[in-house]
Amino acid sequence: MRIENASTGANLRNNIVWADNGYGIRVSADPQTGFASDNNVFFRGLFGTGNVGFWNGADRGSFFQWRAASGTDTDSIFASPLFVDADGADGVLGFSAGVSDGRDDDFHVRSQTGSFHGGSLAPVEGLSLPGIPGRPIAATAVLTPDAQQSPAIDRGDEGDAFALEPAPNGGFVNVGAYGNTAQASLSPAQFVIVMAPNGGESIVKGSAFKVKWQSNGTVGNADLAANAVNAGNIVDGSVGSADSRERRGLARGAAGVIGAGPRG
Numbered sequence: 001m002r003i004e005n006a007s008t009g010a011n012l013r014n015n016i017v018w019a020d021n022g023y024g025i026r027v028s029a030d031p032q033t034g035f036a037s038d039n040n041v042f043f044r045g046l047f048g049t050g051n052v053g054f055w056n057g058a059d060r061g062s063f064f065q066w067r068a069a070s071g072t073d074t075d076s077i078f079a080s081p082l083f084v085d086a087d088g089a090d091g092v093l094g095f096s097a098g099v100s101d102g103r104d105d106d107f108h109v110r111s112q113t114g115s116f117h118g119g120s121l122a123p124v125e126g127l128s129l130p131g132i133p134g135r136p137i138a139a140t141a142v143l144t145p146d147a148q149q150s151p152a153i154d155r156g157d158e159g160d161a162f163a164l165e166p167a168p169n170g171g172f173v174n175v176g177a178y179g180n181t182a183q184a185s186l187s188p189a190q191f192v193i194v195m196a197p198n199g200g201e202s203i204v205k206g207s208a209f210k211v212k213w214q215s216n217g218t219v220g221n222a223d224l225a226a227n228a229v230n231a232g233n234i235v236d237g238s239v240g241s242a243d244s245r246e247r248r249g250l251a252r253g254a255a256g257v258i259g260a261g262p263r264g
């Protein structure tokens with residue numbers, strides 16, 4: 001994504017941003033006014049030269065560099081979105097002249113509850129004859145449970161619409177192209193997703209910070225636990241009610257990882 005030409009107020013939410021080369025988000029210096037970005041899933045391949053972002057005239061290669069420089073994406077993560085099959089059965093990503101029109105590329109995200117393999121929101125070309133194009137037809141979607149669970153499911157902004165997603169939709173919009181559509185991947189009956197902090201943040205010792213999660217299907221309070229890499233605990237006040245999705249922690253150690261789950 002390129003933000004440029006003195007545009008203001010750009011707000012990027014609920015996107016899967018995968019850049020093996022070039023930039024995931026490239027913000028030139030003049031349009032930073034009002035720029036906002038959050039609830040995204042970033043990724044890049046191991047062997048690419050891609051940068052997560054470009055900010056203030058410099059490459060921000062890693063997600064942590066991007067987040068620290070831009071001050072955005074506190075509720076975003078860096079993880080494989082676990083597409084069903086991004087390059088499809090033929091192993092070719094996108095259109096390849098004379099080989100494939102790219103319809104086999106499947107950007108639904110994997111769900112153990114089920115995802116819509118092979119479906120598409122746009123029509124594809126039906127049976128054609130030499131010189132005679134086929135009619136537009138709908139690709140057939142087959143609801144299929146996957147072995148893995150994509151981190152994009154229910155990670156979207158809590159204020160964004162999700163009602164077009166089929167049940168069970170988790171009560172939150174999915175990140176990616178199929179969020180809030182009839183082909184959104186299905187949610188588990190019960191889940192807790194820790195939105196922030198989710199690893200890699202720098203938090204000044206003694207300062208307060210926000211612990212935020214999104215959950216559905218849980219009853220009662222949530223238990224928050226902290227595992228400090230260095231000495232000391234990272235969270236003070238570990239219990240919040242289930243419908244309060246934000247609590248404040250107090251940083252005591254130098255670094256740590258927050259986990260949360262429904263109270264057993």
Ligand SMILES: [Ca+2]
Nearest residue numbers: 087088092105
């Ligand atoms: Ca393909």
Ligand SMILES: [Ca+2]
Nearest residue numbers: 085087088089
């Ligand atoms: Ca493939």
Ligand SMILES: [Ca+2]
Nearest residue numbers: 169170172174
């Ligand atoms: Ca959802």
